[in-house]
Amino acid sequence: MGRLRRKLSSRKSSEKQRSLSGSDLEMMSKFCSELQRVFDYLDVDGDGKISPAELQGCVTTVGGNVSVDEVKETVKLCDLNGDGLLDFEEFQKLMETGGEKEKNDTLKEAFAMYEMEGTGCITPTSLKRMLSRLGNSKSVQDCIAMIQKFDLNGDGVLSFEEFRIMMR
Numbered sequence: 001m002g003r004l005r006r007k008l009s010s011r012k013s014s015e016k017q018r019s020l021s022g023s024d025l026e027m028m029s030k031f032c033s034e035l036q037r038v039f040d041y042l043d044v045d046g047d048g049k050i051s052p053a054e055l056q057g058c059v060t061t062v063g064g065n066v067s068v069d070e071v072k073e074t075v076k077l078c079d080l081n082g083d084g085l086l087d088f089e090e091f092q093k094l095m096e097t098g099g100e101k102e103k104n105d106t107l108k109e110a111f112a113m114y115e116m117e118g119t120g121c122i123t124p125t126s127l128k129r130m131l132s133r134l135g136n137s138k139s140v141q142d143c144i145a146m147i148q149k150f151d152l153n154g155d156g157v158l159s160f161e162e163f164r165i166m167m168r
């Protein structure tokens with residue numbers, strides 16, 4: 001399942017890298033048209049819906065190996081209206097959920113590097129430690145100020161939620 005999604009989204013991410021200089025809005029519309037392109041590519045018979053067979057055919061084309069059951073599972077996961085096919089909206093959702101999860105995983109890894117071990121939060125001390133490891137020495141005062149900017153609940157440390165908002 002994750003394998004399949006990666007295969008499908010690898011085209012998308014290489015496109016993204018090429019358009020890094022664009023504004024967010026540009027990125028979004030590029031992302032959407034790229035999605036549309038992938039969708040059209042998958043929709044072999046052009047009926048505006050992706051069937052499990054079409055999905056499987058595409059994975060095979062890019063050199064992947066996926067069972068009928070696997071593609072059926074994938075389709076079922078995002079098949080909102082239950083017709084056994086993916087229309088563009090459902091497909092978009094499939095790709096977005098995949099992207100979100102990957103983004104979250106990367107963020108979690110980053111958070112783990114900055115957090116104070118065992119506390120599950122970023123404290124001024126752990127932030128200072130990480131920054132100096134990155135060759136960016138700051139005083140504890142600076143770190144307190146940095147955390148304050150994103151400390152939404154005012155407890156003086158950054159939770160993962162607060163960190164996520166900061167990284168947006």
Ligand SMILES: [Ca+2]
Binds near residue numbers: 051
């Ligand atoms: Ca089709």
Ligand SMILES: [Ca+2]
Binds near residue numbers: 082083084085
């Ligand atoms: Ca459907």
Ligand SMILES: [Ca+2]
Binds near residue numbers: 155156
């Ligand atoms: Ca906080």
